[in-house]
Amino acid sequence: MNQVLPTKRMTSLRVSLAGLTLPNPIMLASGMMGETGGSLMKVAEAGAGAVVTKSIGSEPRPGYPNPTLVELEEGYLNAMGLPNPGIAAFEEEMEVVRLCPVPIIGSVFASSAKEFSYLAERMQVYGASAVELNLSCPHAKGYGMEVGVDPEAVEAIVSAVKSSCKIPVFAKLTPNTHDLVAVGKAVQGAGGDAIVAINTLKGMSISVEARRPILSNKGGGLSGPAVKAIGLRCVFDLSAALEIPIIGVGGIENWRDAVEYIMAGASAVQIGSGIGRRGLGVFKEVIEGMALFMSENGYSSIEGMRGVAHE
Amino acid sequence: MNRQVMTKVSNSVREGEGMTTLRFTFDRPISPGQFLMVWVPGVDEVPMSASFIYGEKGITVKEVGEATKALSRLKPGSLIGVRGPYGHGFDLVPGKTLIVGGGSGMASLLPVADFINDKDKVDILIGARTSDELIFVERARSLSNEVHVSTDDGSKGRKGTVVEMAKEHLAKKGYSLVLGCGPERMLRALVEACEEVRIPCQLSLERYMKCGTGLCGSCAINGLRVCADGPVFPGEVLRELPEFGGFKRNECGRRVKL
Numbered sequence: 001m002n003q004v005l006p007t008k009r010m011t012s013l014r015v016s017l018a019g020l021t022l023p024n025p026i027m028l029a030s031g032m033m034g035e036t037g038g039s040l041m042k043v044a045e046a047g048a049g050a051v052v053t054k055s056i057g058s059e060p061r062p063g064y065p066n067p068t069l070v071e072l073e074e075g076y077l078n079a080m081g082l083p084n085p086g087i088a089a090f091e092e093e094m095e096v097v098r099l100c101p102v103p104i105i106g107s108v109f110a111s112s113a114k115e116f117s118y119l120a121e122r123m124q125v126y127g128a129s130a131v132e133l134n135l136s137c138p139h140a141k142g143y144g145m146e147v148g149v150d151p152e153a154v155e156a157i158v159s160a161v162k163s164s165c166k167i168p169v170f171a172k173l174t175p176n177t178h179d180l181v182a183v184g185k186a187v188q189g190a191g192g193d194a195i196v197a198i199n200t201l202k203g204m205s206i207s208v209e210a211r212r213p214i215l216s217n218k219g220g221g222l223s224g225p226a227v228k229a230i231g232l233r234c235v236f237d238l239s240a241a242l243e244i245p246i247i248g249v250g251g252i253e254n255w256r257d258a259v260e261y262i263m264a265g266a267s268a269v270q271i272g273s274g275i276g277r278r279g280l281g282v283f284k285e286v287i288e289g290m291a292l293f294m295s296e297n298g299y300s301s302i303e304g305m306r307g308v309a310h311e
Numbered sequence: 312m313n314r315q316v317m318t319k320v321s322n323s324v325r326e327g328e329g330m331t332t333l334r335f336t337f338d339r340p341i342s343p344g345q346f347l348m349v350w351v352p353g354v355d356e357v358p359m360s361a362s363f364i365y366g367e368k369g370i371t372v373k374e375v376g377e378a379t380k381a382l383s384r385l386k387p388g389s390l391i392g393v394r395g396p397y398g399h400g401f402d403l404v405p406g407k408t409l410i411v412g413g414g415s416g417m418a419s420l421l422p423v424a425d426f427i428n429d430k431d432k433v434d435i436l437i438g439a440r441t442s443d444e445l446i447f448v449e450r451a452r453s454l455s456n457e458v459h460v461s462t463d464d465g466s467k468g469r470k471g472t473v474v475e476m477a478k479e480h481l482a483k484k485g486y487s488l489v490l491g492c493g494p495e496r497m498l499r500a501l502v503e504a505c506e507e508v509r510i511p512c513q514l515s516l517e518r519y520m521k522c523g524t525g526l527c528g529s530c531a532i533n534g535l536r537v538c539a540d541g542p543v544f545p546g547e548v549l550r551e552l553p554e555f556g557g558f559k560r561n562e563c564g565r566r567v568k569l
Contacts, residue, residue, distance in 0.1 A: 031526075031527070032526050032527070032528070033525075033526070033527075033528045033531075033536070034528060035527070035528040035529065035531065035560075035564040036528055036531040036534065036560070036564065036566075037534075038531055038532075038533045038534025038535070039528045039531045039534045039535075039536065040534075041534055042534045042535070054528065054564070060563040060565060061563060062561075062562035062563050063521070063562065063563075065355055066348075066350075066355050066356035066357065066378075066521060067348075067350055067356040067392075068356075068521045068522065068527075069521065069522040069523070069524065069526070069527070070315065071312070071313055071314045071315065071394060071524070072314070073312070073314070076524075076526070078522070078526075080521060080522075080527060083521070083527075083529065083562060083563055083564055084563060084564055085563045085564045085565035085566075086563070086565075089563075089565050092566070207315075207317055207352065207392060209317040209390055210317065210352035210353075210390060210392070212352060212353065214315065214350070214392070216355075272526070273526070275525060275526060276522070276524040276525050276526040276539075279525075279539075280525075
């Protein structure tokens with residue numbers, strides 16, 4: 001990292017989040033480069049303050065046939081279909097990240113509270129620093145979003161997971177609902193340690209020449225700069241209503257985007273699509289830009305900058 | 312911006328046993344070694360090395376499964392979607408280059424000879440299991456003064472592997488760079504052969520891919536993404552990867568033997 005000259009006070013990007021300590025608040029979002037231990041290590045080397053695995057389920061899943069991704073002007077549309085090697089095989093990937101210098105957050109998806117608990121407990125055994133419940137994948141039948149819009153179902157899942165493991169429990173929520181704050185309150189009420197918002201928005205792309213949707217699954221999830229304004233509003237509303245930390249995600253690919261999320265109330269942020277659009281160097285760029293902005297504007301800590309847009 | 316564009320197959324040429332070249336209009340510049348994600352509407356989308364990068368672009372498809380079978384049977388006029396170009400291609404250096412291709416691996420290599428465009432600056436070695444699987448021999452002869460052919464069964468050219476033939480050339484000629492593409496065990500042997508004579512090499516790898524843009528990680532080899540960090544890697548990088556020549560990921564992301 002370039003040397004940033006201190007103004008009055010030293011700038012620190014370190015954050016404490018639900019009991020975890022991160023060297024900086026710029027995390028890897030789930031779904032990107034998180035299927036193998038080796039690629040998670042590469043993201044940590046690139047500067048991420050924490051890394052989140054791809055969402056892992058009970059059984060191996062091949063996901064949907066290609067096309068699973070469409071490039072758009074302002075983002076991506078994807079319908080991967082939750083491909084993953086299954087929780088048993090994922091142990092060997094977690095072995096690879098044993099020596100990772102930053103926290104590893106194990107993302108899991110399931111169709112019942114019991115299954116979520118089982119997967120979270122395995123992630124704890126594998127050495128995960130926290131678990132992230134994918135309550136929000138918009139394109140896999142029976143998983144994710146269908147449970148993630150119902151506050152009662154979310155409360156039941158988070159309660160069950162909290163009683164089955166000791167590591168912090170994050171809930172990743174979908175913006176595809178009319179009352180996100182109610183779902184956020186359900187997470188907090190059930191003892192959830194943090195909320196991750198947002199996952200992708202339901203979307204579609206059609207080839208007019210082929211006269212059909214491009215994705216093999218037809219519908220998919222929209223991410224990237226196209227969803228940033230929505231994610232920001234979700235984080236702002238959640239942080240106004242809740243006490244637990246919010247991790248902001250959606251369209252972040254430069255320091256300004258990240259600072260916006262922190263000012264909206266996020267304790268940390270995650271980058272996903274930005275890796276494809278800007279390359280792995282996006283982590284370093286955001287971290288350095290944020291440090292410079294903070295030192296020029298008299299912020300000595302992330303906590304001091306967090307939520308200032310509410311004042 | 313690598314957004315998908317729809318185009319039509321303008322020409323289809325059978326190159327060898329189960330191998331077909333499709334040509335189409337695609338306006339973006341492509342560097343030697345880069346690949347395209349090619350969509351057959353209603354069937355699948357597959358990563359394909361660009362086998363022609365000047366004028367009408369082209370891919371050379373080897374039939375290995377449903378998608379590649381459907382792709383190779385497309386007739387002129389058929390609609391395809393193309394996105395890309397993706398990946399890091401070959402980094403050329405001054406001096407003389409040796410190209411070593413096995414089977415359909417020639418597809419990603421000949422654009423290098425097109426790019427060099429000097430018959431004295433590039434030698435080409437083409438290998439295959441049997442004569443039916445040799446491709447681009449005539450095209451290679453139009454691009455290089457020194458083209459040699461080998462087959463494992465001796466049905467055409469020298470009998471033996473293309474790496475055995477490459478060893479002899481490496482010993483007597485002053486190459487500044489070796490480029491290879493083909494089955495991964497062949498590439499592993501080629502890396503070792505180049506290491507012995509201390510000539511740098513770059514190899515193009517093939518993996519199952521989904522996004523093609525460095526996001527999903529389904530093509531990871533010891534943490535490196537074949538789609539974004541590759542598909543072309545320097546030999547000294549590959550030599551350090553325990554999975555090189557041994558393991559790949561299946562569609563679930565599980566590590567399996569090659």
